[in-house]
Amino acid sequence: MVEVAEGELLLDAALEAGVFIPASCGGSGACGQCKVKIISGSAEALKIEKVHAAARAAGYVLACQSRLIGDVTVEIPQAKVGRKVIPRDEAERMRLTARPMESPLIPETNPMTIRVFVQAPPPSSHDNVSDDERIIRTLKVDHNIYPVTADLNVLRQVPLEVRNKEWKFTACLNVDDCLGSDQPRYRLSRVCSGHLGFPPTALAVDIGTTSLWGELVNLETGEVTARASRYNPQIAMGDDVISRIVYALKKDGSEKLQQHVVKGLNEIIEETTQRSGLPLESVNYLVASGNTVMTHLFLGLYPKFLRESPYVPAAQNVDPVPSSDLGLNLPPHSYVRVFPGVASYVGGDIVSGVLANGMWNADEMTLFIDIGTNGEIVAGNKDLLMTASCSAGPAFEGGGLEYGMRAAPGAIEGILMDPDTLEPMIRTIDSKPAVGICGSGIINIISQMLKIGIVNQNGKYAQDLETKRIRQGNSGQEYVICWARESGLNEDIVLTEVDLDNILRAKAAMFSGYTCLLEKIGLSVDALDRVIIAGAFGSFINLDHAVTIGLLPDIPREKFSFIGNSSLKGARLAAIDRKLFERSREIARAMTNVELSEDPAYMDNFMAALFLPHTRGELFPSVHVGFYG
């Protein structure tokens, strides 16, 4: 008996209930293995090719292709039902995902560039001031907008644009709030005859070491009109920030890295504008958040001293940069704003995440964990913000794993292991044939392998198990998650022991990081009011699995929430409301960075955490491993 949402697929319902149904094509309806018989109730069948007419008549459907309509009772063909069953309370808990969380901030529409429709009196022999003076005068008198300066490039266009529709024109003005002054300053960035036939937009982007994410925001409504993401093309120059810095210091390295990330961003610009049906010229600015290394490489700042003690960034507060200076395919009037960072390894992405999650303004003692390529942690509330980074590596983003990938169509995300046959039941993003495993999928699979005894607490595959799926590969033992015939790759998708080791080290780094940081404040994990998890996971992170492998602390599950890509969310908020961008500068200044790499306790904690879930089992009282066996 499982309660699920009406319209959910039968396969997903079974996955959540911990009821194993064989399924190896990821839910695409291709393998035909997930046939079940409907005993009562009804389900809407989407695809039926893989079910014979006779079987169909007998009530058989594909679980991955059947949407639930009301209460349904199904029978899973006997031959395939596992001997061992997952205990009910365990199954219940396995359904718990971190509560999805949106930013508590409600941005006001205060864009960095405002748009004003102006009707100025045409010149006459009694009033023949210059065009710039006429525009500035009208903005002040009719719109209370002053003081205004104008860029030469705009002034070059002004005479023809304003006369084209008899001095009815649209003026775009960049607003500078001038901290410490009540009166903002304005800079005329564009003048176009008549009304512009499209809304103003801005692009919010998260520049991750592994992935680039972008959202095109309508600045009139604050709505996202299109989203896009890409791998960061810099991956060709190294998986992590250190190897990127090393590359940057080679001849022309910095230029190449800069061009590569811009290439990726230009693709996102093209995709989001095309998909939203808005012209490129609608884009007024781009707000970027990224870690300090990514920010340096994007702006062409010298990165060498980021990785040499005492780890000093070249710059944190950069004025607006014309888009064209960076090679971005954006209109000439547009510019780029980059979130300020805190330190070499706590960047603008974390500041943006803190802005978005609202902890800077909250009473609750909060632990914020951003599981990106470089794991970062922030602990505190409105009175105190402590931060640290731990070199977790890109494993949780799928990086450095044989078949790891980011959360994109075809990524194996949901997984249920049959404790008897050791067969997996897999679910992919968008039901596409499997092409890899994303971060949340990896956490789910390792957790279950640990529970049913496929993997031991040292992160190695168990010996002598009766399954063809465990075999000797090129780099030690490996488990075949998806056979070549059912994958979208035409090759076996495997998880190797090297992959397991990568995950073990990544989760140990994260665990040691937040443990040390909390110790600095004098808190234990039990004293936390809440834990907010960020990261580019496919969907909400499965808490039970994440606690089971020792990534998240074993505290009451209701304290967890999952905010997704908070860096991107913060960038979007700042794009809509420039006052929030200014706020991010204050947040960055308020955050105190702790250099864990220089803290001996960090390494001790790290070593102790290289075990599943931990060498000190008492830290994870709710975790029981190998219990089905």
Add this chain to the structure above:
Amino acid sequence: MVEVAEGELLLDAALEAGVFIPASCGGSGACGQCKVKIISGSAEALKIEKVHAAARAAGYVLACQSRLIGDVTVEIPQAKVGRKVIPRDEAERMRLTARPMESPLIPETNPMTIRVFVQAPPPSSHDNVSDDERIIRTLKVDHNIYPVTADLNVLRQVPLEVRNKEWKFTACLNVDDCLGSDQPRYRLSRVCSGHLGFPPTALAVDIGTTSLWGELVNLETGEVTARASRYNPQIAMGDDVISRIVYALKKDGSEKLQQHVVKGLNEIIEETTQRSGLPLESVNYLVASGNTVMTHLFLGLYPKFLRESPYVPAAQNVDPVPSSDLGLNLPPHSYVRVFPGVASYVGGDIVSGVLANGMWNADEMTLFIDIGTNGEIVAGNKDLLMTASCSAGPAFEGGGLEYGMRAAPGAIEGILMDPDTLEPMIRTIDSKPAVGICGSGIINIISQMLKIGIVNQNGKYAQDLETKRIRQGNSGQEYVICWARESGLNEDIVLTEVDLDNILRAKAAMFSGYTCLLEKIGLSVDALDRVIIAGAFGSFINLDHAVTIGLLPDIPREKFSFIGNSSLKGARLAAIDRKLFERSREIARAMTNVELSEDPAYMDNFMAALFLPHTRGELFPSVHVGFYG
């Protein structure tokens, strides 16, 4: 009996005294005509080749090659002394030049870019803020300089520059005084390790329709380290502002004009830096003044509406423009500031001139006449500033005349006509062989031709004079000022009747212009406390000659002063003291422009002034023409 300065050349003394000595090589010592006999006293002979030993022994010297030492009496060989002599009081008055005037302003050293030597504490693990934060913090704490922002291009250089000499570096900051605020804002424009080994400089330039003038100013001392000038290379696209605008509206015309003026400025930049022995990188900014058309073409602003009623400029107040945006051969950290203008035909050169001459701050009722390619006039004092332009054309800059040229080496400037023989005695700038006639030379020659009857009051050559110098040329009658054999051109240098007509129209436009403008204020010329003359004349303008042709009003000569190129002087003042540049914006706003082209009185006055000195002779009581005859 003439009093002259010790060390003056005998020829110059004679010229000033109105004593005619034949001299046709301009004072270069080449023609040997100016032999005189020293009766008493002594003179230092510079060149003696052209005087035979016997003659030398008898006391003969070349007047153009002899410097006076104490009192000297000379005899001019009988055969060549003219029958007619110039009356003594006439000769006295002919010596009167407009009093040279420097700007009454004493600029403080407040450059637009300041330079600070900084010693910042190097980063440590306890203090590892980013480089930009460290610099900004140190500037505030140690130098009281804040708030400071930084350009991305500077931040890119910072990490290596500051570490090169262990955090001892020079910071250059552009200062923005933010009108209406006590606290200036600073923008870091450059960071260099250690001390810079040269002073900061700025280039002040006057962008004239005909000529470009530049001065490189040492911003520590306020001194001019080098000067240079050129013809404006745009002359190839038209002599006057109207023809330049017409050219600008052709395909690519605007771009070509912009490139041409920048080519000329780049030559001035190269010449002044090389001659002062300072590196190009010493130049922090360029301050340019020019008429509104020149300013538009320099900045690439659309000029079409400047010449269409109601004559509206595209822009008057342009923010600092990076030098590289304009194609200037200046360092990347440098930028350009352009003086604001008042109207389409009263530009930043006049505002700069008013700034320099101090009339905006004076009690005296002042008439300011700038005799450039386009004649402009300002009347008023600290309470009122009225301005107008009159299309005088470039004749007084030598433009549009057969052998006209600007005041440069070889230009005929001083001239004395023998009333008897009608032969000229000429003096060139720098004593170089004559290659043309500059503006002040033209005024001098026409005035004398009028007085001795070579030219009549209609501006035509008299008939039946016994001289080979007047002859029929390609465009009517012409007078040969310098024969080919004595000129630096190897061709005859002549003044044609078409030239005379050009001068007549130019002086009539000027006269009509200031007469009309004074009428608007309700003043006659007699009510003026002073007249300040500006223009790119070779040396101080000869008042008697300028009044004789009806260019200047016939009022007491002591009211006149000559400020030279006041546009360039104002640019230099603003380059040294940025507060004076800000003041120029206030001056521009305070000036009221009168469109003479729409005033019927202007044309009436113009027609009446097409006579030498004027159809109404009573306006010029001191002028007597043809009196030697």
